[in-house]
Amino acid sequence: MGLASLALVGQFVALALVGQTSALTLNRPRAVGAPEQLTALVDALPIEPDEATTLESSLVQDSDLVAFAQGKSVVSTTIASLACGAIKLALGGSLVSLSPVNKTAITVNWSQACQTEPQCAVQPVSALQVSIALLIVNFFNVPFAVRSGGHSPNPGFANVAQGGILIDLQKFKEIIVSKDKKSVKVGPGLRWGEVQAALDPYGVSVIGGRIPAVGVGGLMLGGGLHHFSNEYGLAADNVKSFEIVLASGVITTASAQQNSDLFWALKGGGPNFGIVTTYELYTVPVTAIWLEVRIFPNDQALTLIDALAIYQNSVTDVKCTAAFVVGTDVTTLGLIYSGPLTKEPACFAPFKQITGYQSALGPGNSTMNILTQALGSTFNNDPARQPLNIYANSLTPDSHDYRAVSTKIDAQMYKDVYTFWAAKAAALRVKTGAGMTFAIQPIQASLAAASKAKGGNPTGIPAVNHQWWTTVVDWQKASDDAEVLGVPIATTEKWKALAKAKKLDLDFTYMNDASRDQNPIGSYGDANIKKLKTISKKYDPQQIFQNLQNDGFLLKKV
Template identity: 35%
Template sequence: MKVFLLLSALLVRAAIALPGPAITKRSNTSLPVAFACEALSLAFKAETFYPGSVNYTSENEHFWTPTDYSAPACVFTPKTQFQISAALLIFETFQANFAVRGGGHMPIPGYANIDGGILVGLTDLNQITLSSDKSYVSVGPGRRWEEVYDFLEPYGLVALGGRVGIVGVPGLLLGGGISFYSNQYGFASDNVIAFEVVLASGLVVEATSTSYADLFWALKGGGNSFGIVTRFDLLTYTSPTICAGIGEYPSTEKTAFLSAVANFGQYGDADAKAAVIPSIFMLASLNTTVYTSALFYDGTECNQPALVNFTSLPAIANSYGPTTLATYVSGTDALIADGTRQVFQVISSIADASALEIVHDTFVEMVTANIYGVAGLQASVAFQPVTKNFIQQGINKGGNPQGVDITKAPYFWMVENFSWTDPADDALINAFAVNVTSVLEAKLTAAGQQAQFKYMNDAGYGQEIFQNYGAGNLAKLQAIRTKYDPQGIFTYLMPGGWKVATA
């Protein structure tokens, strides 16, 4: 009864806009969290779970990698945006720390889960509907991209999203999101036309280019500092059949492979329907390095000049051919080392052949010398070409917080990925990932090849993100954060992720 009275009082306070208590940065305290869990359990018994229950375990382990498994005091799985509103008022009242998890693909411990706090799992906010004119699809944050593509396939439509099926919808979009279609249409977030958001006050609003326009802009790459998004309205595009697949090439093809990557980086604008994800892939257990590339073309004719430098390489294996986006991404799950421990680091460079040589040679040498003996080690660098047209599309759609400098494009946005099996190796791998990145950046800077922007969705713990956005955009994001979350609920009570206020 006390909890329901408390909730009533909180809702009244929110309605008359009385200020709440100031929130300061603080460590997690068990008593406030215990009170908040109890309040959630009494108000929303069917949605609140404690350690030892099946639902608690499944939500806590709803992650791509066990590096994210934590020990939340309780788990809350809201079914409506209004349950989230009530939960936020509880968290503020008790000053209880919490985390929010969408698809569960973020590999940084503590960024989408929490020890001793409350995990808000968005699993049940899983609506997906197509507008009557089929121009946009509305997707809940509990969805993963393979589910979105499966839903749209019977209509011959796609939406811009992840290039791997198990990636979650909300994390990718709030970080910007690179898509196979980005060369044509920009970031995935540039193609969101509305965000339904629960603000820190508990108010549910719809942010568009004309309503809450500042919030709309901030959410197109500004991360999780502004609210909890409960619906994304995404533009759809006709693309019933594509050409896609993965080519794998032997280590003897290093020169030709890097030449193909450099050529695509320089001339990727020549055909905006083409996309590639070339990678160096080191398999320690087999003592081998191979080269791979995802190959993509938005069309039915697969023999394309834009991809010929890759398709003409002698291949160990090559699955490139006619398919659909849904079919292609369903096959990627088996290629992603699900269940292994993971860490990312991101680097950016000018799209130049010399940058590729620096990164390739330094990465291979350092991995071989320092961590090659780690059990189950797989180490890779993926080179993601970013064209002028990619960046221009975002500008055409009203701009975004990333504010990438188009005058210096094209770029390579590179992600280093390390996977391994033994938790005893966590400290070694994490330290190495930071060190090799530092060395690579120093060499790229010395060669005049370093680029400023760092893509959030591929970044590692401690890497600066918002500091590398376009001029003035960090200050603008901070002002918007203060406007919509003056008490700092999504900064201090929800500490996971990159925060604009503390950048």
């Protein structure tokens, strides 16, 4: 082991010796032959004295591990293997899958490009176990990744290859509704469809994910756009508290009353501050809604875009939501109102005269649960080589990508970009079989106002009516990666060029729609970026989440 690695072990020992749990094991019996550094690690773990002695006795049997702790060279195994073995001894064999890792743990990731095999996959069931795993990861100084639902299409963001450790939160499945039904605690291993189904009998809902297969954790840390965000703000704006494990292993709470700076940072600041193990969310009294989903042929897309721009410029009712998605075969228009009605809402008048469509759902009153189930059947997010959605037809994609850009409202600009995209998407499909969507997400100025009213968040969302464009791309062959990814990149650049020429550009990138090479935190504004970095150094002074975390939208990239 080099001097740099030895210094890192020394830093950990210093941290461990002042850890919150070292008092538990201060006077316990020591294992024979245990070096000081290994004893410091065990003493730092939040376990009982007898458990600590038993663990230390097991760890000291591994000569390579002892050598590592003493700062000596280890040649017969890898450091990651030592770390995985230590975690398995500390947590128990059933919670740790060693290499070769169980295939199920690998294929949870939605995109084939993200399905890499880590050195081991750890599946803790409590914040205490997350703390133990994270402390051991720190001690061995190995790369790690954290995964909630694994829906990110960005390689390395929710998994790690050999030499790294995956902390998989799939077993955090709790759903606890408060007695007054005004809040609910949910685990990061849940999918949003599970959350909505569980809340339906209580007559409440939450501001969370729109697609039921998306995981709770990733969406919340990226902000989270919901059907009713124009009324209630982002999903993260509706968090009452976060239970979080810090890099030091400390388990704490972030809320408006406790660690309020960390609370603010977690509401869209990404995976930069710790591992969130429980989200306590405020519920909203919305279960009955009005909706209609209309399916049009794509030759009506330009007409619909004109109507969409009129809608965006005229809508004032925060209960109105319109969703516009063009696929390679059909165009979908979703109209949703956050409450029951006896007739179509006046806000959707710009779309009223456009005929030639089929109603896939509605029109009329329905429920959030029915909408969620419908979206679940429309968007098949099974990573096991299943069609992605209704636009993909017979395509069985292996890899996926997102992309994001934001602009102010202009119908001609929308149509110019759409025409540019449609030609490229059609040619790409013929050549590679890739499927691609073109989605304009209308954002009202009220979203930023709702966020501010709930304490604010770091995202810096523009306080004007505007749009967030995104695409979902899916394809099969790795050899087509560069060509396929080139189309959404070119489309994003087209958006930016036209918007800048018309003075309609906005420097904002929504994290949960951003691709691997984009920099959403860089669009949050200088003051918010500076504040986020200060908070990161306060709660993670050794910058473990910047230096050991495998990848993600990290502050070190900004």
